[in-house]
Amino acid sequence: MSTLETGVSGRRIAWERRRRALSQSWSEYRHSTPGMIGLVALVLIVAMALAAPLLAAESELRAVNAIDNPTWATPGEFPPLGTDNLGRSVWAQFVWGARISLLVGLAATLIAIVIGSTVGIVSGFFGRWFGAVLMRITEWFLVIPFLPLAIVLAAVLGPSVWNIILVIGVTSWPSTARVIRAQVLSVKERLYVERSRSLGASNRHLMSQHVFPNVSPLILANLTLTVPVAILSETTLSFLGLGDPTRASWGKMLDEAFSAGALSRNAWWYYLPPGLGIMVVVLAFVLIGQALEEILDPRLKEGRS
Amino acid sequence: MSARFVTLKVLGALTTLAFVVVFNFFLFRVVESDPVANLFRGRNLTVQQKEQLRQQFGLDGSKLEQFGRYVGQTVQLNFGRSYTSNEPVMSEIASRAWPTIALVGISTLLSAVFGILIGIVAAWKRGSPTDYASTGFTMATYSMPDFWLGMLLLVTMAVSLDLFPVGGISDPSASGGSISHVLDQAHHMFLPALTLTVAYLGEYAIVMRSALLDTMREDYLTLARAKGLRDVVVRNRHAVPNAILPVVTLIAINFGFVLSGAIAVETIYSWPGLGLLTYDALRGPDLPLLQGLFIVFSAAVIFFNLVADLLYAYLDPRVRTA
Numbered sequence: 001m002s003t004l005e006t007g008v009s010g011r012r013i014a015w016e017r018r019r020r021a022l023s024q025s026w027s028e029y030r031h032s033t034p035g036m037i038g039l040v041a042l043v044l045i046v047a048m049a050l051a052a053p054l055l056a057a058e059s060e061l062r063a064v065n066a067i068d069n070p071t072w073a074t075p076g077e078f079p080p081l082g083t084d085n086l087g088r089s090v091w092a093q094f095v096w097g098a099r100i101s102l103l104v105g106l107a108a109t110l111i112a113i114v115i116g117s118t119v120g121i122v123s124g125f126f127g128r129w130f131g132a133v134l135m136r137i138t139e140w141f142l143v144i145p146f147l148p149l150a151i152v153l154a155a156v157l158g159p160s161v162w163n164i165i166l167v168i169g170v171t172s173w174p175s176t177a178r179v180i181r182a183q184v185l186s187v188k189e190r191l192y193v194e195r196s197r198s199l200g201a202s203n204r205h206l207m208s209q210h211v212f213p214n215v216s217p218l219i220l221a222n223l224t225l226t227v228p229v230a231i232l233s234e235t236t237l238s239f240l241g242l243g244d245p246t247r248a249s250w251g252k253m254l255d256e257a258f259s260a261g262a263l264s265r266n267a268w269w270y271y272l273p274p275g276l277g278i279m280v281v282v283l284a285f286v287l288i289g290q291a292l293e294e295i296l297d298p299r300l301k302e303g304r305s
Numbered sequence: 306m307s308a309r310f311v312t313l314k315v316l317g318a319l320t321t322l323a324f325v326v327v328f329n330f331f332l333f334r335v336v337e338s339d340p341v342a343n344l345f346r347g348r349n350l351t352v353q354q355k356e357q358l359r360q361q362f363g364l365d366g367s368k369l370e371q372f373g374r375y376v377g378q379t380v381q382l383n384f385g386r387s388y389t390s391n392e393p394v395m396s397e398i399a400s401r402a403w404p405t406i407a408l409v410g411i412s413t414l415l416s417a418v419f420g421i422l423i424g425i426v427a428a429w430k431r432g433s434p435t436d437y438a439s440t441g442f443t444m445a446t447y448s449m450p451d452f453w454l455g456m457l458l459l460v461t462m463a464v465s466l467d468l469f470p471v472g473g474i475s476d477p478s479a480s481g482g483s484i485s486h487v488l489d490q491a492h493h494m495f496l497p498a499l500t501l502t503v504a505y506l507g508e509y510a511i512v513m514r515s516a517l518l519d520t521m522r523e524d525y526l527t528l529a530r531a532k533g534l535r536d537v538v539v540r541n542r543h544a545v546p547n548a549i550l551p552v553v554t555l556i557a558i559n560f561g562f563v564l565s566g567a568i569a570v571e572t573i574y575s576w577p578g579l580g581l582l583t584y585d586a587l588r589g590p591d592l593p594l595l596q597g598l599f600i601v602f603s604a605a606v607i608f609f610n611l612v613a614d615l616l617y618a619y620l621d622p623r624v625r626t627a
Contacts, residue, residue: 140324143610147565148602155590156332235450236569240587254453263460275453282448
C-alpha cells in the first residue's frame with residue numbers, strides 16, 4: 001500500500017517539477033527580445049492564415065471568377081495588392097497561400113520530428129548492432145542530396161499537398177535523429193537511469209519515463225529549426241511545379257509569377273509578397289528556435305554575458 | 306593517414322552509393338505498382354503502347370529479373386534513353402554537366418571565401434556594429450528562398466538596370482575570338498553565381514564565427530598575446546587555422562545544397578546546366594532522365610563528402626585514430 005502511494009506521489013512530484021521548469025523557461029523566454037519578436041510575427045501570420053475566409057473570398061482564387069478584373073492591375077488600380085496575368089487578386093492568393101505554406105511546413109515537420117525522435121531514441125537506447133544499423137541509415141539519408149531525392153519522390157507520387165508533406169517529412173528527419181541520439185547516449189548513462197534499471201524497470205519504462213522527458217526540450221528546439229527548412233523546401237518544390245496544382249501556396253505564386261513574366265514587366269506586387277511572407281515566417285521560426293536553444297543549453301547562457 | 310582509414314572511408318562511400326542505386330530501383334518500381342500508368346495518367350494509351358513503354362523502361366519480367374538487368378546497366382552507366390529527346394540519358398547529362406560544374410564550383414568557392422572572411426571579422430569584433438550587421442545579413446539571406454533572391458537580382462540588375470543579360474549562357478549574335486567568348490560567358494554567369502554565392506555564404510559566416518569564438522577562449526591565444534604578438538598575427542596565425550576545420554567539412558556538406566539550389570536558380574536564369582535539365586525533365590515527366598540525374602547528383606555529393614572526410618583527417622591528426 002505504502003509503496004503504491006509513494007509511486008503515485010513520486011509521479012506527481014515529477015509532473016509538478018516539470019510544470020515549474022516550464023513556467024520558469026517561459027519567464028526566461030519573455031526576456032529574450034528576438035524570441036518575442038519571432039513569436040509575435042508568427043502569431044500574426046498564423047492569425048492571417050486562419051482568418052483567410054474573412055480577408056478574401058476563396059472564389060477570388062479561380063480565374064473563372066476574375067474575368068471582369070483588369071489583368072496586371074497595380075495595387076493602386078486594384079487594392080490592396082493588384083492582380084496577376086489572369087486578373088486574379090494577388091491579395092487573395094497571398095492570404096490563402098499562407099494556409100498551404102504553413103500547413104505543409106508544420107505537418108511535414110511533425111512527420112520529420114516523429115521519425116527523427118523515434119530513430120534517435122531507439123538507436124541511442126539500444127546500442128550495439130541495431131543502433132549501428134539505424135545510424136547507418138540515418139547517415140545515408142544525411143548524405144543524399146535532399147532536393148533531388150524530394151524531386152524524384154514527388155514526381156513518382158504525383159502532385160498533391162499530402163504528397164508534398166510526406167516527401168518533405170520523410171527527407172528532413174536525419175539531423176533530428178542524430179542530435180537526439182547523442183543526447184540519449186549521454187542520458188542513459190546517468191545514475192538515476194542506472195538506478196531505475198537495477199530496480200527492475202523495463203526498457204519501455206526507462207524510455208518513456210526517463211529518456212523521453214529528458215530529450216523532449218531538445219525535440220522542441222529541433223522542431224522550431226525544422227519548420228523553416230520544411231517551408232523553404234515547399235517553396236522550392238512548388239516553384240519546380242511539384243506542388244498541388246489546385247491550391248495556392250506561396251511557392252506556387254512565385255512559380256506562376258515567374259512563368260507569367262512578372263519579372264520582365266516588373267510586376268513587383270506579384271513576386272514580392274510571397275517571398276516576403278516566406279522570409280517573415282522563416283525568420284520568426286529561426287528567432288524562436290535560437291531563443292529556445294539559449295534557454296535550454298546552459299553552455300550558451302554562460303557565453304552570452 | 307593510414308591505408309586502413311582511407312580504405313574504410315572509401316568502402317563506406319561505395320556502400321552509400323550502392324544504397325542509392327538500390328533505392329532508386331525500389332522507388333520507381335516497387336513503391337508504384339504501375340509507374341507507366343502513374344506517369345502517363347490522363348493520357349489514353351492502348352494496351353500495346355503500355356506494354357511497349359514497360360519494355361522500354363525495363364519494367365517487364367519478374368522483379369528479380371528487372372533488378373539484375375537494372376544493376377548490370379547502372380554499373381555500365383547506362384540509364385536508358387531520355388523519353389523526350391530519345392538520346393542516351395548519360396550523354397544528355399554529360400553534355401549539360403559543364404555549365405553546372407562551373408557555376409556550382411565558382412559559387413561554392415566564392416561563398417566559402419567570403420563567408421569565412423565575414424565570420425572572422427564578426428567573431429573578432431564581437432558585439433560591434435560589424436558583427437550585428439553581418440549577423441543580420443546572414444539571417445536575411447538564410448530566410449529567403451534562393452531562387453527568390455535570384456528573381457530579385459534578375460529584376461534589379463538585368464531588367465531595370467540592364468547591366469547583365471537576363472539569361473542563357475552566351476549571346477548567339479556575339480562575334481569575335483575565344484577571349485571575348487569567355488568574357489561573354491562570364492558576363493552571363495555573373496548573376497546566377499552571385500545568387501548562389503550570397504544565398505550560401507551566410508552559413509559559412511555563422512559556422513566560422515562560432516568556431517572562432519570557441520577558439521578565442523583557449524589558453525594558447527592568451528599566451529600568444531602575452532608574448533606580445535600583434536593582434537593580426539594572433540588572429541591569422543594562431544586562432545583562424547584552428548577554427549577553420551569545421552568550415553572545411555561544411556564546404557563538402559553544403560555542396561549538396563548548392564547543387565540543389567542550382568536546380569531552381571538555373572531555371573530562373575535559363576542557365577543550360579543539369580538544374581535546367583532537371584526542370585525540363587520534370588515537365589515531361591522524363592522518368593529515365595530523372596533517375597539518371599538523381600544518381601549523378603547523389604554520386605557527386607557522396608564523392609565530395611568522402612573528400613571532406615579524408616581532407617579533415619589529413620588536416621586534423623586527432624580524427625585519424627578515431
